Amino acid sequence: MDSSKPDIWDTDTVTGGQPNRPSKPGLISKVLAPAVGLWLRSQVEHIEDLEVEVEAGDRQILSGCIPQVELSACKAVYQGLHLSQVRLTGQNIRINLGQVLKGKPLCLLEPIRVEGTVLLQQADLNASLMAPLLANGITEFLLTLLSASDLGEVPLESDPRLNLQNLQIILDANLVTLSASLISMSGNATAIAIRTGFGLASPHELTLVNPQWLPHATAKRGLPLSDLEGYTFDLGADTQIEQLKLEAGQIVCQAKLLVSP
Incomplete structure (x- = not known):
């Protein structure tokens, strides 16, 4: 997200405090980050300045679960709802890893709980x-x-x-x-x-x-x-x-x- 924009949240407020960090990201996590980004773009009508960080080591991911994904974005439109700024964290995410590594689209295998903060301007509500x-x-x-x-x-x-x-x-x-x-x-x-x-x-x-x-x-x-x-x-x-x-x-x-x- 553009550093010139005001930060409307702090990390402790959004996540309830910093959890223990997963292992250092490896090659697979670097491949997953753009795949997650593509999946997110497919879920929304519009999004800008999307940043995705997969916080997991290769061994953790190969076990079948992404311990944590953080994303931030601006000017997102989801199901007709306009959002000026978004920052979300998802944990314990199970995906079709084998297919993703072969270049196939990412899919969720089970529901996930996402936690975060969104900013809606007055213009966003009127557009929604x-x-x-x-x-x-x-x-x-x-x-x-x-x-x-x-x-x-x-x-x-x-x-x-x-x-x-x-x-x-x-x-x-x-x-x-x-x-x-x-x-x-x-x-x-x-x-x-x-x-x-x-x-x-x-x-x-x-x-x-x-x-x-x-x-x-x-x-x-x-x-x-x-x-x-x-x-x-x-x-x-x-x-x-x-x-x-x-x-x-x-x-x-x-x-x-x-x-x-």
Whole structure:
């Protein structure tokens, strides 16, 4: 990663302290590093400045397992989600080593637990609004909100996906503001602006903290949405968030993920 870029994490935070280093990398690990890089590129829509380090000796790898792989990258796009910076560590990775040494593509033989930190800028979130993970969560949340609100004619039953335009997210310290225009079946537009904090209900569930209905996206105060206090977004059991930090213009997330073959 470009050394001129600010480092948003320290190693102890990401990995929980430095583990005992594996044996000195050998010839096989040098062959594996580009193979891992090619596999990673095949898993994403876009990635820049990808760096891969295989920390293992040849004897360890020949036993059928890569003890540890570290990677860093910028401007990654995975399943429609845009990430400004990524740093991940995976351990005890089993791959098709024999085929890789013959020039075949790398494949995972079993799921692996990956631990690391990602940085999302405000622009990343707005570019990711159509990604299923983000879009489904927003839609479910708005359906819950609208079903409990009197906003006039809204396409709840005829179009459960909602007809939203000008959807935008603004990030501030400990706060997220979501704004959009909701288009009814007759073509009328209803302005929506909601500001909320986020907490962790569990390692894989985000919960709303003090959500408010705003007259417009930049309003300083709004009306409390008491019925939505504690509303949760389930990210799935394969995701474990350890820390979520909301700052002006960006989010830093430290988490563990289960990556399947």
